[in-house]
Amino acid sequence: MRFATSASIVALAASSFVNAAPIRRAAAPQDLLVLTFAHVLEQFETQFYTQALAKFQVSDFTSAGFADANVPIQQFTSIQSDESTHTDILASTITSQGGTPLTNCTFNFDSALVDVPTMAATARIVENLGVSAYLGAASLLSDPVLLTAAASILTVEARHQTVLNILSQGSAIPQAFDIPFTPSQVLAVASSFISGCDLGIPANPTLSITNTGSVGPGTSLTFSSAAINGSTDGLSCQMLVGGAPFAIVLPLDQCVVPNGINGPVAIFVTSDPQPLLNNVRDQATNNLVAGPTIAFIDTSPEDIAELARGASPSGSPTPTTASSTTTETLTPAEASAVLSSAGVPQPSATDASASVAVPPPSATGSSDAGSSDESATPTSGAVVVDGFTSVPASA
Known part of the structure; x- marks a missing residue:
């Protein structure tokens, strides 16, 4: 029952996102490139949390210093659900705009999943990177409807960022402003985990x-x-x-x-x-x-x-x-x-x-x-x- 309810909510959200897009015409090529990049980044985030939650058990979180393992597990599970929803909605939006989602990427996080402390530190990287990516891409989108939709994802990524800052024993909101990255700057960090696909964007x-x-x-x-x-x-x-x-x-x-x-x-x-x-x-x-x-x-x-x-x-x-x-x-x-x-x-x-x-x-x-x-x-x-x-x- 819980899965069915969640699936219905995702379907409704995806429908609203796609219907809000200007489907009367195909998106500008650069807008489609930005959406495709965002879609791959959301797959990157989804796969990270999926692989992490599949590998680590309650005892691993306790050994890492969490007095109550349910605290980080609950947050990681919630974030994984959000990233999965973003992935599905972006794929639907790309299709509605006349594009083809890029789905042949492979994501390998073995180097980041050696233990819970390393995984938690990587999760903090992933969320800060997501915020910087959406922030940096804002100037690249020409369609105001798509820009607003992307901004609605950015605000959620920022909430994830705050949670991971706390779980990493950093300040919840360390600065009054975030740092924007260009797509090439994002790939300077993320590309080491991604293979098998060409995003059409050179990595720094x-x-x-x-x-x-x-x-x-x-x-x-x-x-x-x-x-x-x-x-x-x-x-x-x-x-x-x-x-x-x-x-x-x-x-x-x-x-x-x-x-x-x-x-x-x-x-x-x-x-x-x-x-x-x-x-x-x-x-x-x-x-x-x-x-x-x-x-x-x-x-x-x-x-x-x-x-x-x-x-x-x-x-x-x-x-x-x-x-x-x-x-x-x-x-x-x-x-x-x-x-x-x-x-x-x-x-x-x-x-x-x-x-x-x-x-x-x-x-x-x-x-x-x-x-x-x-x-x-x-x-x-x-x-x-x-x-x-x-x-x-x-x-």
Whole structure:
């Protein structure tokens, strides 16, 4: 009975979505391309949760530190249902617009489903990526009806994002704005999980953070990418946060996380120091060498995140196993010196609530970037998945 009811609701929602579309004519080719890309991304999300829920049992969630395994399982199940509904409705809409849904993609998440902590960190990536994808595609849709329909999916993806932020012990809503990605930037992250189909959109070269310890303000980041061949002369590290008009730019070998960041940071490598605009329509994408990758810098603990993990709000976070680390974390004075030498003005406050400083377009740099062992296990509770780093907030 429950399945029949759910199926009826899905059918009704799909019918409403399709009927709302302007079926009097075929969609513009670019609109169809955007819908097809969104459909593949929804399949990507659906398959991730389907495979995760099929693999992990209650005991796996308990071992991962959840006092009540039903909390994450219930949320993952609900999100999987939403993503499946989005997939079905987008397929119907593409057909109604004269297109053919792309259904021959294969999704392999083996590297992300090794254990529950890695899976949960990946889920956070998936939802942040979904939000960035829909946000970045808004300027590409010419049909206002389709744009409104896509926006109705975006708002739900943002709710998923908040749930996963909480389950990952990050801030529920870490920033007042999200970061838009172009389709090529989305594929820089997602393409490693997708094969067997051609979306007609080139993927940016992937970028991985190779630090093996926790990442936070003052951490000097190191990277790996097939697009960075040998010398890094003239290459820049660009860090983009939600709401900033343009990126913080530093020499690649002096890519230090500044104070004042809480939540996701999109990181790019570019061939010049011209700051990337936080505006996908006018971004100088011709200068992109690799990325984005994202570091989740969780510097503002919240009671709700501790409650979701079963810890007392006033108590200590879930304990993690400590071990040695090769991550270089500078002192505040050293970090400020590096940032200042690159022309980045520093916020007056040093706590996580301080505003992020925005650099002038004159930062430059050269020399070879350092590198750490990518296969090393992150410490201090950090989880790295395909270059994304999730670091729990400090007690």
